[in-house]
Amino acid sequence: MKALNEMELSFPSCSANEGFARAAVSAFVAQLDPTVDELCDIKTAVSEAVTNCIVHAYRSTIGIVYISCRIFENGRIVVKVRDKGCGIEDIEQAMQPMFTTAEGERAGLGFAVMESFTDRLHVSSRLGKGTSVILEKTIRRRPAENGQ
Amino acid sequence: MGVRLILKNSVLTAVLSGEIDHHSAREIRTEIDSTAAKVKPETLILDFSAVRFMDSSGIGLIMGRCKLMQAWNGLVEIHNLPPNVERIVSLAGLESLCTIKRGTVDESAE
Numbered sequence: 323m324k325a326l327n328e329m330e331l332s333f334p335s336c337s338a339n340e341g342f343a344r345a346a347v348s349a350f351v352a353q354l355d356p357t358v359d360e361l362c363d364i365k366t367a368v369s370e371a372v373t374n375c376i377v378h379a380y381r382s383t384i385g386i387v388y389i390s391c392r393i394f395e396n397g398r399i400v401v402k403v404r405d406k407g408c409g410i411e412d413i414e415q416a417m418q419p420m421f422t423t424a425e426g427e428r429a430g431l432g433f434a435v436m437e438s439f440t441d442r443l444h445v446s447s448r449l450g451k452g453t454s455v456i457l458e459k460t461i462r463r464r465p466a467e468n469g470q
Numbered sequence: 471m472g473v474r475l476i477l478k479n480s481v482l483t484a485v486l487s488g489e490i491d492h493h494s495a496r497e498i499r500t501e502i503d504s505t506a507a508k509v510k511p512e513t514l515i516l517d518f519s520a521v522r523f524m525d526s527s528g529i530g531l532i533m534g535r536c537k538l539m540q541a542w543n544g545l546v547e548i549h550n551l552p553p554n555v556e557r558i559v560s561l562a563g564l565e566s567l568c569t570i571k572r573g574t575v576d577e578s579a580e
Contacts, residue, residue, distance in 0.1 A: 337491075337492055337496075338493055340492055340493050341489060341493065359554070362523070362554045365523060366523075366554075366558070369491055369523075369525040370525055370526060373491065373492045373527065376492065377492060426530075427495070427499070427527075427530035427531060427533065427534040428526075428527075428530050429526050429527075429529035429533060431526040431529055431558075431561065431562055432526055434526075435561060438561060
């Protein structure tokens with residue numbers, strides 16, 4: 323299916339860009355007139371995915387984080403967050419709530435939050451090649467106002 | 471954006487504001503811990519009333535402060551969770567680690 327609209331962005335994996343990434347996706351999907359809650363769900367899921375790239379995929383190095391966002395018919399949004407970092411050895415284990423390989427204060431809830439705040443989450447990864455996370459969410463159509 | 475600390479009768483209140491993510495959590499953590507380690511308060515209140523956004527990094531922040539306070543048997547209370555922050559907090563099941571006060575709590579009241 324062809325996207326009605328799409329955007330791509332890439333940026334270095336500095337933690338200062340976490341806020342930029344979720345704000346950029348949020349600004350792009352605003353054209354679908356989402357509710358505050360729907361927008362917050364998307365921002366949170368994107369923030370988790372981007373943080374994973376920064377904390378896990380690239381660890382103490384700086385690499386590039388790639389985001390693409392596509393809008394389809396009926397308010398369906400597909401956000402892809404991709405890195406060329408270390409990859410995930412065991413995706414099933416990584417997706418378990420409270421599981422983390424990171425040092426310091428990581429709750430291990432990144433994937434659990436992404437799963438709970440979107441309609442569909444797909445993760446694919448290759449060791450040494452990188453990881454790609456696809457987040458899908460449909461913005462519910464509200465009754466048209468002003469004869470849209 | 472960040473954290474404002476108020477110490478009163480061995481209760482340290484950290485009024486958090488802005489967006490809490492992996493980037494901002496680092497600074498907030500340092501601020502709280504340097505004061506808490508000095509005064510060893512009986513209770514640490516984390517007030518979320520001015521937090522506009524929080525991802526799971528905020529959960530790590532709460533869990534870390536609970537661990538710190540346990541060093542001297544102190545308690546952690548979470549106050550004024552906005553609905554979007556509450557959703558993340560309930561996902562994490564923090565009830566066994568700290569007290570979550572529902573409803574509005576006025577921090578300036580006695």
